[in-house]
Amino acid sequence: MKLHNYFRSSASFRVRIALELKGLPYEYVPVHLVKGEHKQEGYAALSPSMLVPTLVTDAGEHLGQSMAIIEWLDETHPQQPLMPRDPLGRARVRALSQLIACEIHPLNNLRVLKYLTQELKVDEETKATWYRHWVREGLLAFERELAQLPRGKYAYGDTPTLVDCCLVPQIFNGKRFNTDYSGLDRTMAAFDACMELPAFQRAQPSHQPDNEA
Amino acid sequence: MKLHNYFRSSASFRVRIALELKGLPYEYVPVHLVKGEHKQEGYAALSPSMLVPTLVTDAGEHLGQSMAIIEWLDETHPQQPLMPRDPLGRARVRALSQLIACEIHPLNNLRVLKYLTQELKVDEETKATWYRHWVREGLLAFERELAQLPRGKYAYGDTPTLVDCCLVPQIFNGKRFNTDYSGLDRTMAAFDACMELPAFQRAQPSHQPDNEA
Numbered sequence: 478m479k480l481h482n483y484f485r486s487s488a489s490f491r492v493r494i495a496l497e498l499k500g501l502p503y504e505y506v507p508v509h510l511v512k513g514e515h516k517q518e519g520y521a522a523l524s525p526s527m528l529v530p531t532l533v534t535d536a537g538e539h540l541g542q543s544m545a546i547i548e549w550l551d552e553t554h555p556q557q558p559l560m561p562r563d564p565l566g567r568a569r570v571r572a573l574s575q576l577i578a579c580e581i582h583p584l585n586n587l588r589v590l591k592y593l594t595q596e597l598k599v600d601e602e603t604k605a606t607w608y609r610h611w612v613r614e615g616l617l618a619f620e621r622e623l624a625q626l627p628r629g630k631y632a633y634g635d636t637p638t639l640v641d642c643c644l645v646p647q648i649f650n651g652k653r654f655n656t657d658y659s660g661l662d663r664t665m666a667a668f669d670a671c672m673e674l675p676a677f678q679r680a681q682p683s684h685q686p687d688n689e690a
Numbered sequence: 691m692k693l694h695n696y697f698r699s700s701a702s703f704r705v706r707i708a709l710e711l712k713g714l715p716y717e718y719v720p721v722h723l724v725k726g727e728h729k730q731e732g733y734a735a736l737s738p739s740m741l742v743p744t745l746v747t748d749a750g751e752h753l754g755q756s757m758a759i760i761e762w763l764d765e766t767h768p769q770q771p772l773m774p775r776d777p778l779g780r781a782r783v784r785a786l787s788q789l790i791a792c793e794i795h796p797l798n799n800l801r802v803l804k805y806l807t808q809e810l811k812v813d814e815e816t817k818a819t820w821y822r823h824w825v826r827e828g829l830l831a832f833e834r835e836l837a838q839l840p841r842g843k844y845a846y847g848d849t850p851t852l853v854d855c856c857l858v859p860q861i862f863n864g865k866r867f868n869t870d871y872s873g874l875d876r877t878m879a880a881f882d883a884c885m886e887l888p889a890f891q892r893a894q895p896s897h898q899p900d901n902e903a
Contacts, residue, residue: 525834526789538778541835542792545784552777564765565751571758575791576739579755583796592823599810610805621738622754 479504481523482530484685486510487582488543489530490646493685495547497676498637499557503532507687510587544571544578547639559639570638573622577643581615584608585650605654612651616661619644623663632667641671649682692717694736695743697898699723700795701756702743703859706898708760710889711850712770716745720900723800757784757791760852772852783851786835790856794828798863818867825864829874832857836876845880854884862895 480496480503482489496503508514508529515527523539524531532540532549540546551559560567583589585608593599593607623632632640648668651658658665671677682688693709693716695702709716721727721742728740736752737744745753745762753759764772773780796802798821806812806820836845845853861881864871871878884890895901 525838526793526831528793528831540781540785542785542788544792545781545788548784549777549781552780564762567765568753568758568762571761572753572755575755575758578788579757579792579796580739580741583792584802589797592820596823597810597812597816597820603810607805607810610809618739618741625738 478502478535479506479533480530481506481508481520481533483508483510484682484688486529487586487646487650488528488578490649490680490682491543491642492530492532492546492550493680494642494645494677495550495559495639497680498559498642498674499550499554501550501554505686507685509687544574544639544643547642551639557636559637559642561634561638566633569626570633570640573619573633573640574643576615576619576622577647580618581611581647582650584611608654609651609656612647612654612656616647616651616656616658616664620661620664623667628663630667630670632664637671637674637676641667641677644668645671645677691715691748692719692746693743694719694721694733694746696721696723697895697901699742700799700859700863701741701791703862703893703895704756704855705743705745705759705763706893707850707855707858707890708763708772708852710893711772711855711887712763712767714763714767718899720898722900757787757852757856760855764852770849772850772855774847774851779846782839783846783853786832786846786853787856789828789832789835790853790860793831794824794860795863797824821867822864822869825860825867825869829860829864829869829871829877833874833877836880841876843880843883845877850884850887850889854880854890857881858884858890
């Protein structure tokens with residue numbers, strides 16, 4: 478498999494975690510978002526929506542959208558399952574994942590931050606406040622949701638799931654803007670537990686070949 | 691089942707479509723977002739993230755996040771399936787759904803539009819331009835993705851899927867801000883095919899008990 482992705486992209490990071498957790502080897506193909514490589518002809522032919530990541534399967538299929546890719550990986554490579562077996566468990570895992578992937582992350586990705594500065598002409602401090610606002614509000618909601626569920630080692634249960642694949646990149650992402658993570662006890666405990674695992678370590682931005690940090 | 695929701699909320703509309711397509715009766719419980727009812731104690735006890743919709747199952751479980759609810763409905767009520775049977779088909783359906791639910795809709799929901807006007811002090815025209823920008827750009831990406839897939843009657847294949855549950859509310863939503871839908875041939879053909887079905891008609895905002903339009 479080939480993963481077309483960018484070291485700092487949260488959605489890319491999610492898929493790298495899943496691949497590492499499952500022990501699946503893959504070829505890393507960097508797509509430089511800041512240089513606009515995702516909008517160039519070559520990548521657009523692979524991903525018509527011009528978003529990273531794209532997973533190219535061994536059968537040559539191009540898969541987009543990180544949560545969809547991870548569920549596909551889980552359905553086709555069942556070792557180290559990332560989804561619970563029962564429908565209620567899957568509903569909980571999907572809902573917690575979507576709380577990050579649909580409510581927090583979309584507001585803070587590169588093209589939105591660009592629109593804020595280039596079109597709305599907001600200054601750097603206003604942009605950072607916007608950024609921290611959505612991460613903080615979203616993670617507080619996430620923490621309240623976790624509080625309703627039995628406590629496990631990871632975000633949902635005692636093995637890593639799709640939720641952790643979404644949570645860890647979001648925490649990394651928010652750290653870049655010095656987001657306040659106080660009062661997020663369950664959330665941060667899950668994050669810390671994940672970071673003890675080699676799979677999460679290997680998937681992090683600073684360990685990627687295109688890392689510039 | 692009980693659906694706590696708001697007539698105009700796109701995420702609520704998605705779940706109503708799924709319930710109607712499957713012919714599942716449900717009790718409609720309105721939550722007035724503009725009046726802030728989702729942030730009041732009663733609803734927050736039901737939905738700690740204070741988002742609509744919440745589906746309360748016959749077993750008394752509270753389920754959040756529209757795409758997660760719809761997949762749960764599909765797994766527990768298999769009549770009129772909303773997901774393909776093969777993993778690749780499911781990956782395509784999830785990716786197209788997420789292209790709407792993670793890339794377009796989050797930028798235009800009520801709390802984001804409020805932040806634009808109240809915190810960033812943008813005027814109505816700038817807000818409307820922001821709104822139309824993300825809908826238009828997102829749907830153009832959606833159209834390009836559709837163009838890579840075999841043509842069916844609906845967005846994916848010849849029966850309605852999760853994609854249509856996400857697409858139709860997004861089209862309704864964008865119409866309120868007079869978004870330009872030109873050049874979206876496959877997308878709008880799928881929308882039109884959906885709107886010929888009674889399930890989509892019954893689920894639309896203007897047919898709900900809390901409708902104010």
